[in-house]
Amino acid sequence: MSQPDFNSWQGIQDEVLRRIRTRVWKPGAQIPNEMDLAQEFGCARTTVNRALRQLADDGILERKRRSGTRVALHPVAKAVIDIPIIRTEIEERGGAYGYQLLSNEIETPPSKVNFALNTSKPEPMLHLLAVHLMDGTPYALEDRWINLGTVPLAQDVDFSVHSANEWLLENVPYTHAHLSIVAAPANAREQDYLGAPADAPLLQMDRVTWQNQDPVTFVTLIYPPGYRIRSQTSG
Amino acid sequence: MSQPDFNSWQGIQDEVLRRIRTRVWKPGAQIPNEMDLAQEFGCARTTVNRALRQLADDGILERKRRSGTRVALHPVAKAVIDIPIIRTEIEERGGAYGYQLLSNEIETPPSKVNFALNTSKPEPMLHLLAVHLMDGTPYALEDRWINLGTVPLAQDVDFSVHSANEWLLENVPYTHAHLSIVAAPANAREQDYLGAPADAPLLQMDRVTWQNQDPVTFVTLIYPPGYRIRSQTSG
DNA sequence: TAGTGGTCTAGACCACTGA
DNA sequence: CAGTGGTCTAGACCACTAT
Numbered sequence: 001m002s003q004p005d006f007n008s009w010q011g012i013q014d015e016v017l018r019r020i021r022t023r024v025w026k027p028g029a030q031i032p033n034e035m036d037l038a039q040e041f042g043c044a045r046t047t048v049n050r051a052l053r054q055l056a057d058d059g060i061l062e063r064k065r066r067s068g069t070r071v072a073l074h075p076v077a078k079a080v081i082d083i084p085i086i087r088t089e090i091e092e093r094g095g096a097y098g099y100q101l102l103s104n105e106i107e108t109p110p111s112k113v114n115f116a117l118n119t120s121k122p123e124p125m126l127h128l129l130a131v132h133l134m135d136g137t138p139y140a141l142e143d144r145w146i147n148l149g150t151v152p153l154a155q156d157v158d159f160s161v162h163s164a165n166e167w168l169l170e171n172v173p174y175t176h177a178h179l180s181i182v183a184a185p186a187n188a189r190e191q192d193y194l195g196a197p198a199d200a201p202l203l204q205m206d207r208v209t210w211q212n213q214d215p216v217t218f219v220t221l222i223y224p225p226g227y228r229i230r231s232q233t234s235g
Numbered sequence: 236m237s238q239p240d241f242n243s244w245q246g247i248q249d250e251v252l253r254r255i256r257t258r259v260w261k262p263g264a265q266i267p268n269e270m271d272l273a274q275e276f277g278c279a280r281t282t283v284n285r286a287l288r289q290l291a292d293d294g295i296l297e298r299k300r301r302s303g304t305r306v307a308l309h310p311v312a313k314a315v316i317d318i319p320i321i322r323t324e325i326e327e328r329g330g331a332y333g334y335q336l337l338s339n340e341i342e343t344p345p346s347k348v349n350f351a352l353n354t355s356k357p358e359p360m361l362h363l364l365a366v367h368l369m370d371g372t373p374y375a376l377e378d379r380w381i382n383l384g385t386v387p388l389a390q391d392v393d394f395s396v397h398s399a400n401e402w403l404l405e406n407v408p409y410t411h412a413h414l415s416i417v418a419a420p421a422n423a424r425e426q427d428y429l430g431a432p433a434d435a436p437l438l439q440m441d442r443v444t445w446q447n448q449d450p451v452t453f454v455t456l457i458y459p460p461g462y463r464i465r466s467q468t469s470g
Numbered sequence: 471t472a473g474t475g476g477t478c479t480a481g482a483c484c485a486c487t488g489a
Numbered sequence: 490c491a492g493t494g495g496t497c498t499a500g501a502c503c504a505c506t507a508t
Contacts, residue, residue, distance in 0.1 A: 078318065199436075
């Protein structure tokens with residue numbers, strides 16, 4: 001039997017989790033305050049604080065000044081999805097990466113794009129269509145709009161060499177992004193470039209990125225039938 | 236002009252992020268050590284540590300003892316998806332929640348389920364099929380296998396009253412989970428219960444949860460056409 | 471007003487790892 | 490060996506909020 005180590009914040013966190021899982025501390029119930037826990041565990045309040053703060057960040061505890069700490073009633077599970085550069089994703093799977101630019105034009109975006117980017121006055125944007133390949137077969141279709149108002153430099157880049165996916169990540173820092181995932185049927189374009197049967201169910205990932213208040217880019221990534229997004233979760 | 240507050244860990248974090256975004260500190264480059272930064276910002280090393288530690292947790296910095304702190308070369312973007320209880324999800328959208336159990340049997344699981352749960356010797360499991368409703372219309376179809384070896388209690392629960400989604404979350408704590416998302420065509424069952432056209436593209440979410448080494452449940456949630464999973468990302 | 475968590479400080483020791 | 494981050498401590502003050 002190894003004794004749990006209550007002189008480390010991780011040891012304390014493990015013990016707190018154990019008490020929550022075994023219902024010693026039930027959902028919704030208040031747990032002792034930091035001072036009392038510090039005394040029980042024989043450590044400084046700071047150490048208890050570190051352990052509990054992280055659990056609160058993870059949504060397992062709810063803390064309020066003055067009213068104390070409670071076990072969250074409905075611990076919302078959170079799944080973290082890694083969104084690597086596509087080249088990296090393919091190479092990590094042990095495949096050879098390929099890339100092909102299909103079209104590259106400056107156009108007035110459709111209202112869907114203006115809505116997503118929150119651009120009220122439609123101005124021409126850079127519209128790119130490209131396909132990413134793994135070992136020569138289509139891995140993902142990338143349909144991207146770049147707001148030249150925010151990223152004027154993009155006008156001078158040769159996107160037949162660099163994929164916009166990489167160029168933007170490496171050259172245009174963003175402050176925040178929105179992402180949504182939906183299932184959509186393959187249309188003629190996707191039949192052509194992904195080799196998908198007509199109306200096959202495809203996973204589609206839409207992402208909008210921002211630089212402070214300024215919209216940077218709206219991208220739709222479309223994956224062939226059967227593609228899975230994976231993630232792990234802690235409970 | 237409001238002066239940044241270098242006496243708070245958040246102020247320091249903002250400044251560090253600013254330097255990374257503006258390429259003052261370039262990807263891959265080493266940044267000053269904690270002592271020097273503390274001196275520059277006029278605060279305690281602990282405060283700098285708190286700011287940098289969180290950025291390292293987020294994958295923006297890479298830290299190693301003795302060799303120091305570097306800006307991550309390929310900051311993998313991470314999207315966090317909240318996975319609430321379905322009732323909660325519906326009620327937060329302002330809808331009325333409904334639930335209907337469609338079938339409830341003890342069966343030997345197909346190999347797909349055994350594979351996902353890593354159960355080598357196939358033993359009968361509890362197999363549930365249910366539909367969640369928002370304002371009377373189908374919101375999600377739930378196809379669930381519960382490992383009675385890990386959760387024998389489940390045998391005595393009336394799942395026509397409690398949804399397994401809620402009962403498990405409230406009564407069976409898990410330690411970790413795997414999740415995957417895929418697009419799949421509507422089959423006959425989904426046409427019936429979700430009201431989806433034949434072969435319509437549906438978003439499907441598979442989740443496996445574990446209690447330490449023991450598999451708890453394998454659930455597939457299938458959503459009607461057009462359903463979106465959303466998330467925000469920090470960059 | 472009083473009790474709780476949130477944070478900062480100054481100092482200390484430790485764990486890891488490159489030279 | 491020495492320099493770096495990782496952590497703990499004891500104490501302090503502050504911010505919020507239930508009473």
